[in-house]
Amino acid sequence: MEIFQAVTTRRSIRKFRPDPVPEGLIREIIEAARWSPSWANTQPWEIWVVVGEPLERFKKANRQRFLDGAIAAPDTPMPEVWPETLKRRYTEIGKRLLTAMEIPREDKEGRLRYAGDTFALFDAPCLLLFCVDRSLAREYAMLDIGAIQQTVCLLAHARGLGSCILAVSARYPELIRETIPIPEEKAVIIGVTLGYPDSEAPINNFTRERAIPDEFTTWVR
Numbered sequence: 001m002e003i004f005q006a007v008t009t010r011r012s013i014r015k016f017r018p019d020p021v022p023e024g025l026i027r028e029i030i031e032a033a034r035w036s037p038s039w040a041n042t043q044p045w046e047i048w049v050v051v052g053e054p055l056e057r058f059k060k061a062n063r064q065r066f067l068d069g070a071i072a073a074p075d076t077p078m079p080e081v082w083p084e085t086l087k088r089r090y091t092e093i094g095k096r097l098l099t100a101m102e103i104p105r106e107d108k109e110g111r112l113r114y115a116g117d118t119f120a121l122f123d124a125p126c127l128l129l130f131c132v133d134r135s136l137a138r139e140y141a142m143l144d145i146g147a148i149q150q151t152v153c154l155l156a157h158a159r160g161l162g163s164c165i166l167a168v169s170a171r172y173p174e175l176i177r178e179t180i181p182i183p184e185e186k187a188v189i190i191g192v193t194l195g196y197p198d199s200e201a202p203i204n205n206f207t208r209e210r211a212i213p214d215e216f217t218t219w220v221r
């Protein structure tokens with residue numbers, strides 16, 4: 001797949017076919033993604049690939065923890081307050097997701113069910129958890145994690161796989177560690193799901209928007 005095409009046609013996939021992702025394909029993607037840039041070639045990323053029974057257990061437990069109303073305590077705290085423009089954008093994507101799922105705003109139960117599905121990682125057959133050692137300066141290592149994550153998503157797309165970067169996969173790190181042997185000294189940054197997309201599903205097909213370049217670009221000549 002041509003690179004511009006890959007970048008502009010990748011989208012977050014939130015409904016997968018049940019087919020497992022072949023281990024060889026996951027390995028091929030990671031093998032290529034290791035060529036991602038990092039500060040001074042430090043390559044601070046560590047990836048846990050979770051599939052099969054441990055993933056099924058984690059998806060179920062993560063959904064339940066959310067439905068139990070547990071307070072999230074991610075290793076990478078999420079901001080609680082966002083500027084108005086950004087808030088408008090995340091509210092809009094939330095609306096579009098619910099509309100695609102035909103869940104009316106006033107349907108509290110439906111919304112809760114949907115949120116639960118999010119915490120169950122949209123039932124993806126593969127999860128990559130990106131971690132860094134706690135001894136590292138986190139803000140800086142995160143730049144490198146962002147670079148490799150996007151590379152993984154694009155490579156997956158080029159091989160016909162869907163992906164979704166999921167903050168909700170890392171909301172309860174202590175729960176992750178109950179199922180997945182990530183040592184305490186590794187901070188869980190975020191997870192990326194992989195799987196074959198259900199191409200017909202409305203949740204994989206709603207229209208997305210982006211700011212136009214002039215809104216965020218300043219040219220200095």
Ligand SMILES: Cc1cc2nc3c(=O)[nH]c(=O)nc-3n(C[C@H](O)[C@H](O)[C@H](O)COP(=O)(O)O)c2cc1C
Pocket residue numbers: 010011012013014093118164165166167168169190208
């Ligand atoms: C750091 C990060 C965390 C994200 N967490 C979630 C999440 O928890 N749930 C979700 O449905 N999508 C999540 N996404 C996907 C974004 O919603 C998505 O990238 C954005 O809406 C743009 O849509 P696109 O990826 O289809 O282009 C996350 C993306 C990023 C980069």
